[in-house]
Amino acid sequence: MVEFIVNWIAFTPVFAVPLMLASIGLIINERAGVMNLCAEGIMLVGAFAGVVVYIESGNILALGTLGAIAAGLVVSALFAFMVVTMRLNQVVAGIAIVFFASGLTGLIGNPWTERAVEGFTKVDMGVLSTIPVLGKIVFSQDLMVYASVPIVYFVWRFLHRSIPGMKLRAVGENPQAADAAGVSIEFMRFGAVVTGGALVGLAGGYLALAASKIWVEDMTHGRGWIAVALVIFARWRPGRAVLGALLFGGIEALIPRIQAVGLAVPQYLLLMMPYLVTLAVLTYVGLVSRTGSGAPGALGLPYVREDRR
């Protein structure tokens, strides 16, 4: 039993990090007032680009990771152009991009499908890794798990302890006021969407190169949507997003663990768990949030100077 729990906790970060990076990226987006529903698509393209660049570069992990980030940048720049520059409907644009990403990677992805990759490997910390329990949980993760800690810290620090971050949040809360104060709404929003998109792309790349170690069509399986839900659960705060990601990562990590020990739970019902828990969490948030959801005030509203609201 102890071994089961230790294994489970040790496997949690690999599943939690993609959700964590994606939801942190989405928080940057949505704090600037852009409702980003294309996370699923950006993750998918990131995962695809990560695996393709990794394989084609002769298994260079750094290049694969950069490829995922670059793919996230490109797709989110397209989204930003649509919703920030052209001020189009954020819901429809987001959903269309999800299907665009799914269709595009499905169409051109065949040569790279189902080719197992080595991807991220556990960092060997010598003596530290051999410490019972703690060694397995804390000192035997891969590089990205460790890197995600400063990433989250930096994003929190930027959003909540820096002037540009404050301007970004102002743009999401009250673009009229921010505009009057001389903040460029377009610059902030475009920047937020693209920066957040890079993180979401990275999340997808990590998912493919570390968690599943393979590219398969539509492999994100709704994780982008779960990240969108996580942001609501986190009340748009990076710290809470980390907690949420660990919770969901834990649930996802539980599935292969249960299968590994051979418990007789129907496979497909087991796979439903993340979605059911997400629904449950959203319901819980709905039940307890009597004082508002904590959403940025102008979330989802395109900004046109002097436009009627």
Added chain:
Amino acid sequence: MPSRTLAVGRVSLEVRQGIELWLHGLIVLASIVVGLGVSVLLLVVSGIDVSNIFEEFIVFTFFDSAGLADVLLEWAPLILVGLSAAVAFRVQFWNIGIEGQFVWGAIGTTVVMIYDIGPGWIQIYLMFLGGIIGGMAWIAVPAFLRLRLQVNEIISTLLLNYIAALFVLNQLFGAWQDPAAVYYKTAQFADYQRLPLIGWGQIHVGLFIALAAALIVWLVTERSRFGAYMKFVGSNPGMALASGIPVTLTILVAVMLSGSLSGLGGYLVASGQEYALTIYVAIGYGFSGIVIAFLARNNPAAVVVVSFLMAGLYVGGESIQVFYGLPEALIGLIQSIIVICAVGSEFFVRYRVRWMR
């Protein structure tokens, strides 16, 4: 009223006070032409001959008896999903879970077959009800969550798609599996559990059901008091509430109607095309519904027209896919390109674009 302008680099945007109908139509049409152009380009890049594209999508689909029959067969469920999306979008309920409701419509249909409910002659009607109930049941959860707890319906309906698909897999790899089948599906429906064919290709009476549904939805949205409520609630819920309109009830009824239309689509495909519950019963219908409703601007009459063209895309796309060995993602990709361009047209409808010197 002062004119409102803003600058994007060297481009100045002026918010239009109004737009002539012909210009609006022209912009939308132009955007769809651009979308189709990009799609053709994509197919050419994938190694398909331009003349083949014309033949597959126009000649063999709309000007060929067998092709046209396939288009009409595909038309019926597409009308229903398009209506489903349009009805929900009209009250600002983003039903992205059409695929899940479609699946549950098919499940509701199949349940009648599996448990052999009622005498044989009545089963096709029970399946009809089963489809409606299945679709409604699956949208009831997000409707409740949204209306009582303000849970975002985009995410809840989407999550329920995954849950519905996994439930079908669970049944097809378990209790409902047909041991005789080569791939995973239930046993075939008996003759009396199938929608009767009308004698042209595989077209069945489901087409009339779909067209009747379109007429009913049109009457409800355009000619009834409830339709007027829907319009009011959709355009300004706060004002509607202040005017004493039962906003929650209006949304609830519209959303239930949306779910039942999707469920009916599942019934049509299970009982009229597949004659079984399969893994692929709902694939692609969810996004198609959204695309159709969006292009038709949530207008039931326009849904009928747009879904006919969409059926042509399905049939032409399918034969190109099979012929050239392209993945199934192709149709969704073309749809998304057309939608992205059509969304883009909104920009030119709202703003007058001028170059600044």
